[in-house]
Structures are given as C-alpha cells and as structure tokens.
Amino acid sequence: MLAKRMSKIEASGIRKIFDLVQHMKDPIDLSIGQADFDVPKRVKEAAVRAINEGHNRYTITQGLPELREKLRIKLKGQYGIEPESLFITAGAAGGIFLSYMALLDPGDEILVFDPYFVMYKHLANVIGAVPKYVDTYPDFRPSKERILKAITKKTKVIMVNSPVNPTGIAYTAEEMRMIADIAEAHKLLIISDEIYDHFVYDRPHECMMKYYPKKTILVGGFSKTYGMPGWRIGYVAGPQEILHKMETLQQFTFVCANAPAQRGCAEAFDVDMSPHIEEFRKRRELVYGMLKPHFDCVRPEGAFYIFPRVPGGTGQEFSKRAIEKDVLIVPGNACSDSDTHFRLSYAAPDAKLRRGIEILIELAKKK
Numbered sequence: 498m499l500a501k502r503m504s505k506i507e508a509s510g511i512r513k514i515f516d517l518v519q520h521m522k523d524p525i526d527l528s529i530g531q532a533d534f535d536v537p538k539r540v541k542e543a544a545v546r547a548i549n550e551g552h553n554r555y556t557i558t559q560g561l562p563e564l565r566e567k568l569r570i571k572l573k574g575q576y577g578i579e580p581e582s583l584f585i586t587a588g589a590a591g592g593i594f595l596s597y598m599a600l601l602d603p604g605d606e607i608l609v610f611d612p613y614f615v616m617y618k619h620l621a622n623v624i625g626a627v628p629k630y631v632d633t634y635p636d637f638r639p640s641k642e643r644i645l646k647a648i649t650k651k652t653k654v655i656m657v658n659s660p661v662n663p664t665g666i667a668y669t670a671e672e673m674r675m676i677a678d679i680a681e682a683h684k685l686l687i688i689s690d691e692i693y694d695h696f697v698y699d700r701p702h703e704c705m706m707k708y709y710p711k712k713t714i715l716v717g718g719f720s721k722t723y724g725m726p727g728w729r730i731g732y733v734a735g736p737q738e739i740l741h742k743m744e745t746l747q748q749f750t751f752v753c754a755n756a757p758a759q760r761g762c763a764e765a766f767d768v769d770m771s772p773h774i775e776e777f778r779k780r781r782e783l784v785y786g787m788l789k790p791h792f793d794c795v796r797p798e799g800a801f802y803i804f805p806r807v808p809g810g811t812g813q814e815f816s817k818r819a820i821e822k823d824v825l826i827v828p829g830n831a832c833s834d835s836d837t838h839f840r841l842s843y844a845a846p847d848a849k850l851r852r853g854i855e856i857l858i859e860l861a862k863k864k
C-alpha cells in the first residue's frame with residue numbers, strides 16, 4: 498500500500514520519548530528540544546492583532562516583505578552577510594526539506610556530522626540520497642581529515658549545523674573556514690542550519706555564509722530564539738538560482754508560512770532576548786558542573802544540550818533505566834550511528850535539572 502520510500506523512515510527516537518511522556522504522571526523531562534520560556538508579550542500581541550485585523554489569508558510565497566526586510570537587516574548587522582535571496586519557511590524544518598529537495602537527486606551523497614539532528618538522516622533517506630557520516634567523536638569537533646575521507650565523486654552537499662544539536666558544540670571561525678575551503682575545493686554546496694544562532698555562550702556565533710557566500714544555503718528560524726516552535730516560522734537565505742526553485746516548491750507544498758505568526762515575528766527583532774540567553778548560559782554551567790565528575794562529557798558552547806557518554810552499556814539501556822526513575826533523556830542512537838551517549842536538554846528549570854541529574858548520577862554509580 499505504501500510507497501517504497503516510506504520504508505526508509507522510522508519514528509524519531511525523540512518522538513518515541515515524547516509519546517511516553519504523555520502517559521507519565523510527573524516526569525522530569527530533560528529530553529525537550531524547545532526553550533522553556535514563552536513567546537515575548539509584544540510578539541504574541543502582534544500575532545493576535547493580526548488575526549483580529551483579518552490577516553488570515555495566504556501571504557505571498559516568500560513571506561511578508563516587512564519580515565524579510567527585517568531579517569536582511571539582522572543578517573547584515575549581526576553577521577555582515579547580504580544573501581542574494583531570502584524567504585520565510587514553515588519552520589527551519591521546512592527550509593531543510595526544501596533545500597534537500599532542491600539539491601539532492603537519488604544517489605547523491607550528503608555529508609552529515611555524527612552526532613546529528615535526526616531530520617538530516619531521515620530526509621536524505623526518504624528522497625533516495627545517501628547520508629555519509631563524518632564521525633566527530635569524542636570531542637565533537639569537525640576534523641578536516643575525516644571530512645576529506647568521506648568525500649567521494651557522488652558527494653554534493655555538506656550539511657553543517659552549529660551550534661550542534663545534540664552536542665552543544667559551536668564551531669569556531671577556523672572550523673567554519675576549514676569546512677568552506679573543503680567545499681570550495683571539491684565544488685560542494687553547504688546547507689548550514691543555524692537555528693540556535695542566538696544560543697552561543699563563549700564567543701559570537703559564526704555564520705557559514707560569511708565564509709562561503711556563493712554556495713551556502715543558510716537555514717534559520719524563530720522557534721528556539723523566541724520560544725515559538727509551534728508557530729512554524731523559519732527562513733532560508735542563499736543563491737538566487739537555488740532559492741528561486743525552492744520558492745516554487747514551497748508554492749506547491751507549504752504555500753506560505755503561517756500568516757499571523759509572520760506578523761508577530763516582524764515584532765520580534767526589537768525584543769531583547771539576552772536575559773533568557775544569560776539564564777541558559779548559567780544552566781550550561783550548572784549542568785556541566787554537576788555531570789562532569791561522573792560522566793565523560795564535553796563542555797557545551799551553545800544550543801541547550803549536553804551529550805555525555807553513558808557510564809557503561811548503551812545509550813538506550815541507560816535511557817531506559819532513567820525513564821524507570823521518571824527522568825527522560827534521549828538515547829544517543831536517536832541522533833547518531835553510535836549508541837554510547839545520551840542527550841540531556843537543559844531547557845528546564847534549575848530545580849528540575851538538579852533533581853534529574855542527581856538521579857542520573859545515582860544510576861551512573863550503580864552502572
């Protein structure tokens with residue numbers, strides 16, 4: 498009954514946990530991939546106003562001109578980039594989908610750094626492209642040697658994600674330049690998912706388009722920064738020739754991004770989110786400080802995840818033991834070809850984090 502391509506995908510390991518939570522009474526949920534603050538009041542009010550004032554029709558496929566203009570100003574001001582083209586998508590996920598569809602034919606290879614955000618793998622599989630993993634264990638930094646080793650005649654795209662979900666690593670200027678230089682030398686395109694660009698704690702965020710302006714598709718969004726993953730607003734920026742085709746495909750699939758939400762987002766640029774980012778920076782210290790004496794883990798630099806090594810056994814086994822104690826974490830194999838680690842999200846209040854981590858430490862002691 499189903500198309501053959503559907504056999505290439507399975508429910509995401511993270512979703513499975515999400516389903517489990519629905520049946521638990523009071524879980525300590527540290528598996529969450531969304532910020533725990535609400536949408537800024539002013540942004541909510543603008544979206545509500547948009548609904549009440551009748552902005553409930555389709556927007557043009559590219560999205561509200563006013564929102565696009567504000568985004569251009571942000572990208573130029575923050576990263577010094579002036580993309581040829583830019584449009585609003587149904588979340589960053591919509592942008593990744595359109596990028597894959599526009600760039601990858603069946604059999605084409607896309608380099609994906611492992612551990613990875615689940616979508617990169619499954620979407621490649623479903624369209625018949627081949628994800629080639631570039632191992633980044635144990636420090637989760639991209640290595641030139643490993644990238645070069647993974648490139649073949651069929652490689653077409655390097656998928657970059659910084660800060661990284663699930664490891665929290667944020668690539669340095671040197672790492673971005675190294676990846677861009679390899680892409681240039683091998684005539685590859687880059688899709689750069691920078692959805693966590695505001696969550697970078699130790700130095701400014703590095704935007705790939707700065708290093709490879711002509712052949713990078715930048716994917717970004719509002720979901721994480723403004724606590725609005727349910728609003729489904731993201732964006733893509735990049736070369737006119739490619740984005741034009743992606744826009745046409747958007748016309749025939751998503752049509753446009755959520756119209757009132759786009760109006761809300763146009764108000765978001767002037768809102769100061771730094772108190773929230775500061776809060777996450779503190780939580781990073783709390784979580785890393787608590788886990789480090791008991792787990793092998795790399796200090797996260799961005800996003801809101803940490804990816805410690807399990808003390809013994811597999812990520813799945815450890816996550817199962819944690820769930821039995823009401824702590825929800827994501828097993829490593831939901832976002833990696835290996836199952837040696839687990840992902841913990843610190844998008845949760847301090848008290849919950851402390852309680853959850855204490856339980857994980859107890860489990861680690863028992864092995």
Ligand SMILES: Cc1ncc(COP(=O)(O)O)c(C=O)c1O
Nearest residue numbers: 530588589590614662718720731
């Ligand atoms: C790395 C990464 N990219 C993209 C997305 C999807 O973002 P959106 O909600 O804007 O579609 C997520 C969400 O978890 C993510 O972690």
